[in-house]
Amino acid sequence: MLTSLLWILLMGFFVGQIARRLKAPPLFGMILAGIILGPEVANVLRSELLESAQALRTIAVMIILMKAGLGLDREKLAQQGTVAIRLGFLPATFEAVVIAIASLFLFQLDWMTGLLLGCVVGAESPAVIVPGMLRLKSLGWGVIKGIPDTILTGSAVSDVLLLLVFNLLLNFLSQGMDTGITLPGGLTLNALELLPLQVISQIAVGIGLGFCAARWLISLLVRQNWTQNTVQDTLVVAGIALLLVVTAEQIPLFSGYMAVMATGYFLLEFDAPLAREIRKGFDGLWIGAEIMLFVLMGASVQLSVLGDILLPGLLLLALGTLVGRGLGWYLSTLGSNWTPSERLFLLAGNSAKATVQAAIGAIPLAYGIAGGEIILAIAALSILVTAPLGAWAIPTFAPKLLEQGEVDPTKVNISRQVRLLVAVDTSPLSYPIMVKAADLARRGNSEVIVLHVLCTDDPLGLDKLKQNARQVFADIRYQFLTVTGSISEEIVRTAQQYQVDEIIMGKRGERSLSEQILVSSVSQAILETAAIPVIIVGE
Incomplete structure (x- = not known):
């Protein structure tokens, strides 16, 4: 059997x-x-x-x-x-x-x-x-x-x-x-x-x-x-x-x-x-x-x-x-x-x-x-x-x-693989950002795209970032991408290219005035231009 x-x-x-x-x-x-x-x-x-x-x-x-x-x-x-x-x-x-x-x-x-x-x-x-x-x-x-x-x-x-x-x-x-039944009154069916x-x-x-x-x-x-x-x-x-x-x-x-x-x-x-x-x-x-x-x-x-x-x-x-x-x-x-x-x-x-x-x-x-x-x-x-x-x-x-209409998710399950885009740099904040993304990915059985926009030449920091990604996303399907260009533009472009569902990025606490202005401008630009939810992870 x-x-x-x-x-x-x-x-x-x-x-x-x-x-x-x-x-x-x-x-x-x-x-x-x-x-x-x-x-x-x-x-x-x-x-x-x-x-x-x-x-x-x-x-x-x-x-x-x-x-x-x-x-x-x-x-x-x-x-x-x-x-x-x-x-x-x-x-x-x-x-x-x-x-x-x-x-x-x-x-x-x-x-x-x-x-x-x-x-x-x-x-x-x-x-x-x-x-x-x-x-x-x-x-x-x-x-x-x-x-x-x-x-x-x-x-x-x-x-x-x-x-x-x-x-x-x-x-x-x-x-x-x-076979049949007899109803009251003598009627047989x-x-x-x-x-x-x-x-x-x-x-x-x-x-x-x-x-x-x-x-x-x-x-x-x-x-x-x-x-x-x-x-x-x-x-x-x-x-x-x-x-x-x-x-x-x-x-x-x-x-x-x-x-x-x-x-x-x-x-x-x-x-x-x-x-x-x-x-x-x-x-x-x-x-x-x-x-x-x-x-x-x-x-x-x-x-x-x-x-x-x-x-x-x-x-x-x-x-x-x-x-x-x-x-x-x-x-x-x-x-x-x-x-x-x-x-x-x-x-x-x-x-x-x-x-x-x-x-x-x-x-x-x-x-x-x-x-x-x-x-x-x-x-x-x-x-x-x-x-x-x-x-x-x-x-x-x-x-x-047939004519196609709007899907009602309360009536049927919509089977689609969810993708998360995790934008990180080589700072210590990248690790907790990836940990948060991994937690969300496990809950939703999602795929993850780890994106690093190259701004400075830091091969040691990049190697450390890739090592952390392998460790954090060991049981999750993920890709590690590196691109060059404007940070906010590349994040939004990559999100559109890979049709991701959410963007996860960091926001630091104590920084110099110039760095705070830069981080604020990047976050603000992504929040204004991205058509999907954006999760900001703080220190």
């Missing part, structure tokens, strides 16, 4: 990075690594690990849904609320129906089995869509109209709907639709007639449980101080979120996915500082979870079942996306303020399949349903085609089709 985990983590990471360097989504490389490692090719993964793949996928999906909830914007959702609701129902419904109709002719399936196939294929992948939308939010694409938030919410709702219909059809095809009530109740109860879970977590982590650091906070939140998912599987009265997403959303609404720290923790968890998710997804793909259905399967996927989803997208955005190019972006941002297909694609075959092998093959094909395509299309077409 340990060897298999090492294969997954190391090969998944490096093949993903090779794909990234080739300008392809890392997800594509991870799925390819899973196919190579899986039973269809090298068969180096232990059967015990493959049997537990569903549990590992559940953990990964929980992580990404929590990240989605922590990134939702209430104001943007209120602005596009009806569009989000329609995106949750219409595209998935129309795609499932079109696929069911097409399967009658392409694969000679019966109507109910075709609908079952439509539910499997129509579900959207949170593992592809959520990271993509959060990435767009961190770059500002589509945030003015809340397009990423709308797609995130709609995707979660559509998965709830299709999973409910899938279970209903599965029970009907395996047992018959003879069968499972199909109960479906709308189930969808509403699953979403509503999931949101309610998310609200309660967020309140409880804030009480535990903030008011009662059960934890001491961000790592512990993240572990507690992840544990509660996973408990919601597991409970939903055991007691299917609510959507575990919706509950997790709602927990993240309400954490952000009720305690933004806590949500920011939790978001950082889940960013770290996702690094490993993403590799596990997509490598195991690739390992579960059965290439041997794809041969006979490849061309008709591709035609089926194209009809479902372009005809079914196209009609659903049009009706979902009808009457909204979305432009034609923004509507077109839904083709890239709202059509990826992966997680749900990997989770439920093999279930009909396991239940002995006629056509189960076709459903499994189409599910595998949808993963191989749409997951890498969606992961590539989202960042590729967003700059072309």
Whole structure:
């Protein structure tokens, strides 16, 4: 088992990075690594690990849904609320129906089995869509109209709907639709007639449980101080979120996915500082979870079942996306303020399949349903085609089709390396300046540029300065630069050239009048001309 985990983590990471360097989504490389490692090719993964793949996928999906909830914007959702609701129902419904109709002719399936196939294929992948939308939010694409938030919410709702219909059809095809309830007055409703009530109740109860879970977590982590650091906070939140998912599987009265997403959303609404720290923790968890998710997804793909259905399967996927989803997208955005190019972006941002297909694609075959092998093959094909395509299309077409707005740092983490510029001379004050800069760099995991403007010929002092820099910045990435020219002009120029975030320099105490005037003029010039914060360190 340990060897298999090492294969997954190391090969998944490096093949993903090779794909990234080739300008392809890392997800594509991870799925390819899973196919190579899986039973269809090298068969180096232990059967015990493959049997537990569903549990590992559940953990990964929980992580990404929590990240989605922590990134939702209430104001943007209120602005596009009806569009989000329609995106949750219409595209998935129309795609499932079109696929069911097409399967009658392409694969000679019966109507109910075709609908079952439509539910499997129509579900959207949170593992592809959520990271993509959060990435767009961190770059500002589509945030003015809340397009990423709308797609995130709609995707979660559509998965709830299709999973409910899938279970209903599965029970009907395996047992018959003879279950129902009798209401007061003698009115009896069968499972199909109960479906709308189930969808509403699953979403509503999931949101309610998310609200309660967020309140409880804030009480535990903030008011009662059960934890001491961000790592512990993240572990507690992840544990509660996973408990919601597991409970939903055991007691299917609510959507575990919706509950997790709602927990993240309400954490952000009720305690933004806590949500920011939790978001950082889940960013770290996702690094490993993403590799596990997509490598195991690739390992579960059965290439041997794809041969006979490849061309008709591709035609089926194209009809479902372009005809079914196209009609659903049009009706979902009808009457909204979305432009034609923004509507077109839904083709890239709202059509990826992966997680749900990997989770439920093999279930009909396991239940002995006629056509189960076709459903499994189409599910595998949808993963191989749409997951890498969606992961590539989202960042590729967003700059072309969406408007860029201002990034809201309270909703997403902005990943960028911070640089500090430390301006020093050969005086004794340079050492405490570098010590202060090193302290700030360690707190923010920043890079440092040590700048010395040569004014006099002092080789011994320069050597001592470089030695001190090596000692102080031993565990920090830094560069040592020497330039000639006007001190203030060179500091500002270097700051602009290297795009630093802060300037750190010294200010001495007891000096001669001429030196005080010089230091004052340099500091004043930098404060007036630098467009970034300047930290002055005194003796």
